[in-house]
Amino acid sequence: MNITLSARPPFNFYNTVRSHGWYQLAPYEWDDGKHFLSRVERLSDGRVVLLRFSGASDGLAVEVRGRVTKAEQADIADKARWMFALDADLSAFYDQAEREPRLRHCREQAYGRLLRSSSMFEDVVKVMMTTNIQWSGTKRLVKALVDHFGEPLADDPSRRAFPTADKIARSREAALRKLGLGYRAPYVLKLARGVTQGVYDLAAFKDPALPTDALRKRLIALPGIGPYAANTLLMILERYDHIGVDTEAVSAVSTHFYDGQPVGEKEVNATFAAWGQFKALAYWFWDYDGTHQTPMAQYEARPS
């Protein structure tokens, strides 16, 4: 079964996948040779399927193995449109970027979309797993959560979907600590239980009508989510007026704007202040190394 979805132009499948590190986190699997992005997905009716995404002429192709009902097709299409932000309109950012040599390439490369997960719960947990840890550790913890709590694919139980909030909610802190989550364990558990009990309505965070300031307050109110994580989630939610300042941001701004001098959050924000509602996009897609490559390619090209 194949589903083809059109995207608001410009759209570039590869550059969307490589927009940030999410494609390296389970249950995403990236085939860099074939440019296929796969993931096991638990559909809204509870069925677990394997999805394979690739670029199509004017958008995205989704391949699902086996038969799916019309309702499941619609569910998959909805989720795919969200994950790849197919409807995102970045024209205002591109217009502003024309005046900056370090960002002028963004329109042609269709930079600006950030790959997302199919649910806000998954993205909130994943951002939480990026805090105070190295990227290799983030990948390890997310994989551990998927392997331990995710629903398996029927014809290949070694591949699993991202765990539901309900599944994690029914576990214990000790089980999460055993996976290596450390002090993040109680935060994940509180989040999952809050979602299950209706204390946190994460799906509502997708509502474009929700003012950014109110949304940011709700994000920071979540367990384990502080300023960095909230701002990162805001960027994922297509709101770009706050920069998720982490050690990477500080390092990049220090190296490229302050001649290697030590800087803090204030300097990071000041560097991109002129970009107003597009601060986070300007920071994230800035052509730091002059190669016009995606942020992840620039990240991987750096000496470790």
Place this chain on the structure above:
DNA sequence: TTCCAGGGGTAGA
């Protein structure tokens, strides 16, 4: 061994 990572929560000022 020591330091610190794509920080957050809490207490105290």
Place this chain on the structure above:
DNA sequence: TCTACCCATGGA
């Protein structure tokens, strides 16, 4: 609002 301190774990 700002600062000091603690938090688990693994990599460098």
